Amino acid sequence: TQLLEQSPQFLSIQEGENLTVYCNSSSVFSSLQWYRQEPGEGPVLLVTVVTGGEVKKLKRLTFQFGDARKDSSLHITAAQPGDTGLYLCAGKNAGNNRKLIWGLGTSLAVNP
Amino acid sequence: DAGVIQSPRHEVTEMGQEVTLRCKPISGHDYLFWYRQTMMRGLELLIYFNNNVPIDDSGMPEDRFSAKMPNASFSTLKIQPSEPRDSAVYFCASSPREGWDTDTQYFGPGTRLTVL
Numbered sequence: 318t319q320l321l322e323q324s325p326q327f328l329s330i331q332e333g334e335n336l337t338v339y340c341n342s343s344s345v346f347s348s349l350q351w352y353r354q355e356p357g358e359g360p361v362l363l364v365t366v367v368t369g370g371e372v373k374k375l376k377r378l379t380f381q382f383g384d385a386r387k388d389s390s391l392h393i394t395a396a397q398p399g400d401t402g403l404y405l406c407a408g409k410n411a412g413n414n415r416k417l418i419w420g421l422g423t424s425l426a427v428n429p
Numbered sequence: 430d431a432g433v434i435q436s437p438r439h440e441v442t443e444m445g446q447e448v449t450l451r452c453k454p455i456s457g458h459d460y461l462f463w464y465r466q467t468m469m470r471g472l473e474l475l476i477y478f479n480n481n482v483p484i485d486d487s488g489m490p491e492d493r494f495s496a497k498m499p500n501a502s503f504s505t506l507k508i509q510p511s512e513p514r515d516s517a518v519y520f521c522a523s524s525p526r527e528g529w530d531t532d533t534q535y536f537g538p539g540t541r542l543t544v545l
Contacts, residue, residue, distance in 0.1 A: 348532060350532070350533075357538070357539075358536075358538055358539070359433070359520050359522070359536025359537055359538055359539055360472075360520075360534075360536050361536070362533045362534070362535075365532060365533070405471075405472065409532055414485075415460050415462075415477060415479070415484075415524060415532075416474060416477065416485060417474070417534065419471055419472040419473075419474075420471070421470075421471040422471060
């Protein structure tokens with residue numbers, strides 16, 4: 318059974334701090350996605366990483382895919398209250414199967 | 430453009446009752462997914478369809494759960510009879526068959542189900 322482990326499970330920080338959250342697996346994925354979910358809403362895609370070692374930036378968010386395509390990290394610089402939410406990673410295997418393997422998420426609270 | 434639409438947004442029912450959740454995917458999307466989310470187990474895929482045909486239902490918990498997609502613009506997830514352990518948020522998501530975002534799943538706002 319493929320699993321994605323996310324850490325930390327919960328994180329509470331002050332506005333302006335930096336943070337990194339992790340998504341780890343023993344399995345190789347063809348791609349990995351990060352979603353953010355706000356209370357009362359469904360997850361929304363932030364980014365997809367495909368190539369081992371790939372780094373993508375989305376404003377203050379930096380995503381990295383591990384060289385072996387088994388893990389990923391999300392770094393947020395100068396966190397803002399609007400970054401508050403549940404961050405979920407999801408891995409996809411090669412082929413036509415559209416099924417995603419989901420982590421349990423990191424719940425982030427950024428306090429003003 | 431309208432996103433994925435789910436109804437109802439909230440459902441409270443008593444154990445043993447039948448519950449029907451509804452979903453309208455984004456127009457033109459060929460893939461439709463049903464998920465259940467709880468604190469303990471996170472997001473669990475229940476079933477997904479391609480062109481109205483169920484492709485993978487290995488996540489459906491037991492025979493009390495059933496899902497249908499009678500046409501490209503409508504799907505239902507039914508629980509009969511419902512049990513308290515079915516209490517969760519149920520999400521519907523859809524994906525396009527072609528294009529740059531084929532791996533992106535677009536989620537609806539969810540239905541919060543409480544079974545008393």
